[in-house]
Amino acid sequence: xxxxxxxxxxxxxxxxxxxxxxxxxxxxxxxxxxxxxxxxxxxxxxxxxxxxxxxxxxxxxxxxxxxxxxxxxxxxxxxxxxxxxxxxxxxxxxxxxxxxxxxxxxxxxxxxxxxxxxxxxxxxxxxxxxxxxxxxxxxxxxxxxxxxxxxxxxxxxxxxxxxxxxxxxxxxxxxxxxxxxxxxxxxxxxxxxxxxxxxxxxxxxxxxxxxxxxxxxxxxxxxxxxxxxxxxxxxxxxxxxxxxxxxxxxxxxxxxxxxxxxxxxxxxxxxxxxxxxxxxxxxxxxxxxxxxxxxxxxxxxxxxxxxxxxxxxxxxxxxxxxxxxxxxxxxxxxxxxx
Amino acid sequence: xxxxxxxxxxxxxxxxxxxxxxxxxxxxxxxxxxxxxxxxxxxxxxxxxxxxxxxxxxxxxxxxxxxxxxxxxxxxxxxxxxxxxxxxxxxxxxxxxxxxxxxxxxxxxxxxxxxxxxxxxxxxxxxxxxxxxxxxxxxxxxxxxxxxxxxxxxxxxxxxxxxxxxxxxxxxxxxxxxxxxxxxxxxxxxxxxxxxxxxxxxxxxxxxxxxxxxxxxxxxxxxxxxxxxxxxxxxxxxxxxxxxxxxxxxxxxxxxxxxxxxxxxxxx
Numbered sequence: 001x002x003x004x005x006x007x008x009x010x011x012x013x014x015x016x017x018x019x020x021x022x023x024x025x026x027x028x029x030x031x032x033x034x035x036x037x038x039x040x041x042x043x044x045x046x047x048x049x050x051x052x053x054x055x056x057x058x059x060x061x062x063x064x065x066x067x068x069x070x071x072x073x074x075x076x077x078x079x080x081x082x083x084x085x086x087x088x089x090x091x092x093x094x095x096x097x098x099x100x101x102x103x104x105x106x107x108x109x110x111x112x113x114x115x116x117x118x119x120x121x122x123x124x125x126x127x128x129x130x131x132x133x134x135x136x137x138x139x140x141x142x143x144x145x146x147x148x149x150x151x152x153x154x155x156x157x158x159x160x161x162x163x164x165x166x167x168x169x170x171x172x173x174x175x176x177x178x179x180x181x182x183x184x185x186x187x188x189x190x191x192x193x194x195x196x197x198x199x200x201x202x203x204x205x206x207x208x209x210x211x212x213x214x215x216x217x218x219x220x221x222x223x224x225x226x227x228x229x230x231x232x233x234x235x236x237x238x239x240x241x242x243x244x245x246x247x248x249x250x251x252x253x254x255x256x257x258x259x260x261x262x263x264x265x266x267x268x269x270x271x272x273x274x275x276x277x278x279x280x281x282x283x284x285x286x287x288x289x290x291x292x293x294x295x296x297x298x299x300x301x302x303x304x305x306x307x308x309x310x311x312x313x314x315x316x317x318x319x320x321x322x323x324x325x326x327x328x329x330x331x332x333x334x335x336x337x338x
Numbered sequence: 339x340x341x342x343x344x345x346x347x348x349x350x351x352x353x354x355x356x357x358x359x360x361x362x363x364x365x366x367x368x369x370x371x372x373x374x375x376x377x378x379x380x381x382x383x384x385x386x387x388x389x390x391x392x393x394x395x396x397x398x399x400x401x402x403x404x405x406x407x408x409x410x411x412x413x414x415x416x417x418x419x420x421x422x423x424x425x426x427x428x429x430x431x432x433x434x435x436x437x438x439x440x441x442x443x444x445x446x447x448x449x450x451x452x453x454x455x456x457x458x459x460x461x462x463x464x465x466x467x468x469x470x471x472x473x474x475x476x477x478x479x480x481x482x483x484x485x486x487x488x489x490x491x492x493x494x495x496x497x498x499x500x501x502x503x504x505x506x507x508x509x510x511x512x513x514x515x516x517x518x519x520x521x522x523x524x525x526x527x528x529x530x531x532x533x534x535x536x537x538x539x540x541x542x543x544x545x546x547x548x549x550x551x552x553x554x555x556x557x558x559x560x561x562x563x564x565x566x567x568x569x570x571x572x573x574x575x576x577x578x579x580x581x582x583x584x585x586x587x588x589x590x591x592x593x594x595x596x597x598x599x600x601x602x603x604x605x606x
Contacts, residue, residue, distance in 0.1 A: 020580070020589065025389075025391075028430070028431070036389065040389065044528060046528065100433075187532060187536075188532075188536060207533060207537065207539070209526055209527070209528040209529040209530065209533060210526075210527050210528030211526050211527050211528070211542075211584075211585070212527055212585050213527075213585065217527075219526060219529070219541075219542075222533075222537065222539045224537055276480055276530055276532065277479060277480055278478075278479070278480055278481045278528070278530070279475075279477065279478035279479045279480070279481060279482075280387075280388055280389060280478075281388050281389070281390055281429065281433075281434060281477075282390075283390065283430070283431070284431055285429060285430075285431025285432065285433030285434065286433075287433070287434070287477055289479065292480075292481075292528045292530070293528060293529070293530050293533065
């Protein structure tokens with residue numbers, strides 16, 4: 001049979017037209033790493049428009065200002081400092097630059113405010129015979145108020161843990177849930193815990209993501225719903241304690257909990273951090289973290305710079321001198337304890 | 339988009355239906371099966387994980403079966419190809435690594451033209467491909483991995499040349515497979531897997547692909563050395579998988595040198 005000539009032509013055309021898919025690459029030089037970082041943020045960071053409204057962030061102006069500081073012979077540590085300072089312009093605790101010798105960060109969202117938490121004083125309340133369920137430590141205070149401390153949502157908690165813990169605390173008059181200094185972790189842990197405090201499904205927040213490289217290229221926000229747990233659910237008043245170091249997944253947890261009728265948020269404003277961070281890297285191997293997927297409140301209000309409590313309380317030096325935690329004491333009174 | 343995906347699935351079903359047809363004639367039909375093992379280099383790139391390319395080593399296994407059918411006066415052969423690889427790669431700076439794995443199943447029907455006193459055989463036909471795998475970046479946080487799931491219709495071409503040397507008969511083969519239509523899973527540009535799987539926000543994660551979005555090529559060369567009781571197969575494969583979907587870019591370039599054994603059977 002005669003070979004169809006077109007077969008050969010088609011195969012040749014197809015094989016020669018397969019072009020490589022690559023991105024614009026930057027050289028591993030101070031200038032190349034600077035350009036790579038600026039462009040990465042420009043294309044993938046999710047809060048440019050919001051932060052322009054809040055404090056006039058202009059990322060192009062940031063480029064001009066920092067590009068002049070880059071020289072071809074600058075040492076690695078000098079470059080790290082300049083790039084770290086450039087990222088700090090974003091005022092975002094989820095934005096970091098990681099080298100072997102340091103982590104560039106912006107932590108003013110809690111460093112510039114009262115700590116409102118003292119680990120030594122917490123021991124006065126937890127004692128030494130507290131119980132542990134997953135990531136939670138819990139005890140019953142002498143006025144029959146339950147005290148639960150969840151220090152990090154990076155520590156897991158299972159539905160079995162939660163049911164047994166709430167069953168143990170069922171006879172208490174109220175529950176203090178302390179998420180101060182909880183810098184976040186797994187959203188799924190936070191949502192599993194929140195599901196124990198609502199009897200109906202609630203759309204607590206909205207989440208979206210970038211769909212392209214433009215500053216306003218976002219998907220339609222979709223509801224994040226907290227569905228009531230099938231296990232034991234808490235039906236009594238709750239005081240949720242927060243401070244400036246309640247950040248990231250904890251900020252999301254506070255946003256959900258504040259919408260449940262039996263919950264009162266007491267303490268200081270949360271630190272915020274409502275953008276789920278993604279990771280990337282520079283040509284020289286330094287890792288980069290940045291906010292990628294923004295979360296909004298139930299009325300589409302930004303949560304990036306934190307959530308105000310229902311009752312604003314600071315720890316006082318007088319109480320601290322007496323070994324008391326002012327915020328816990330206010331919560332106890334609120335729940336009908338002391 | 340849904341109509342295109344439905345059309346694509348219909349074409350796949352038609353290929354299956356065709357393969358299920360048989361003609362009842364008692365003529366011996368050769369079956370060639372081989373299993374090859376290989377090692378080679380790989381270059382991984384996925385802008386969902388990193389803007390930097392990762393280079394490393396991969397090990398691969400390839401299982402192939404070619405069976406002559408009775409269709410179209412015995413000119414049609416059926417090829418099934420299964421391959422899988424595992425790879426480990428590092429960025430240029432050596433500060434981060436990626437692990438990758440992929441299994442790939444292919445089913446092709448080739449029409450064969452015999453030339454030069456049947457020493458040369460040229461083949462061409464459609465191929466169906468299904469791929470499943472992952473790339474895992476060991477350093478990333480909320481975007482640690484990328485799932486690779488896609489299916490394609492491809493054009494497949496093959497050339498075989500047989501040298502009937504008495505001492506050691508040789509058969510050379512070159513095959514090229516070019517996908518031109520398919521569906522692929524991909525998160526959106528900045529979408530997290532938490533949104534897709536924990537919240538169920540999966541709109542736009544299954545996309546239609548064609549040559550401009552997935553300019554992919556796999557070609558390979560084998561040499562069969564027939565000794566008295568067995569046939570040794572040596573091979574080289576260049577597998578150039580790449581895609582440009584949802585504003586994300588990825589590629590997976592591998593070069594593999596393989597060795598294995600061939601079993602020649604006959605079916606009635």
